[in-house]
Amino acid sequence: MTCEELKPEYGAYALGIAEGEEKYEIAAHLASQCVECVAGVRSAMSTVAAMSGAVEMVDPPARLRRRVLAMVAPVSDSWMPAWVPWAVSGVMAVGLLGVVLVPTLLQRPQATSKLEQALSILNDPVTRDVSFGEPAARGRVFVSKNKGVVFIAANLPKLAAGRTFQLWVIPTQGNPISAGTFRGETDSSAVYVRPGPIADVAAMALTMEPEGGSPQPTMTPFVVTKL
Amino acid sequence: MLIPWLILALELSGEHDKELARRLQRREPGAMDDLYKKYGKLAYSIIFAVVRDTGVAEDLAQETFLRVWTRIQAFEAGRGALGPWLLAIARNRAIDHVRSSGARMGRGTVELDSNAHPSLFVDLDRQIFDKDHAKVVRAAIAKLGDNQREVIRLAYYEGLSQTEMADKLGQPLGTVKTWVRSALKVLRAELGQEAAA
């Protein structure tokens, strides 16, 4: 896209409604520091920000403030390093799911390293972040091509005995590549972290496989999230 | 004689946010509370206007503050516009929520926050969000034609893409794009007058 072609799209981009290819092209073009387009988009962002003035004001529940502060409050538990509260909150970036999942994470002895890995992926500025929903399960995937994948889900189907969930990287070309197996929690939720670089991801998929995992999926995935 | 006071208020708000951003970066106690006091209600209101569900709005507002907290180091405290950045994140969370729920799910999900990258908020006007500002914005929106107002509403509150609006309104994509563009132009002109007044 040339600057001239981009110019009419500044507004849609600032409104967050630019589509598909175009959106990526604009983001890439802006990342190239084009002075004119960055200025144009900023001006549009400024207009969109100003529009918040027309929004009808609603009082949030008082507990919202406590929830926000609790995310960043220092904790006294001696075993817990200082960064844990906001790391936990990082995982809570999944919103609705956070309430269920954070306690789950903290119960585990390996929780802190898992959180640390998850956090480094969540904090990577290039991490892509995609939600998925009904019918099979709902949740969110964060993919950083340098740092790895965080997969968070609730409402997963029940695993039959001797079966496991297996996460797959679907590359733009070629067969799915296993991103590891996990069992999830008794409440049908799961937080799975697969650290390490990931090349060339077009989508992530989830299947149920025999214990230990399969070299290739043996069923149609019940979750597929395009990235 | 109102004008110097308005300018002063704007500057103070900007200075306050610069310092607030630095305090957040230093992880100072109380910084998050100040951020919440300043923008909590507005962020929540923006999210609620889109998702129309108090429980969801609460979760997404929490998520918004969290995202600011985890990304604040990438924010240029001296030059960035903290308020607009936070509100863009809030709106993205809300739009993402409505886009990824229900029937619209299957059609490819939207990458979040590419339009909320901290670098885009450098040297942006720092808005002051008060009652007068609301009046000015409402007046600006009232200047829009019906079609312009409708596409802005669909974009801002429902997060519809221009293709989706074209489908919904039974209009060619080019027409919808023209409406969106001209609507923003009107708003910019109207709101720009305020800043320049």
Ligand SMILES: [Zn+2]
């Ligand atoms: Zn350009």
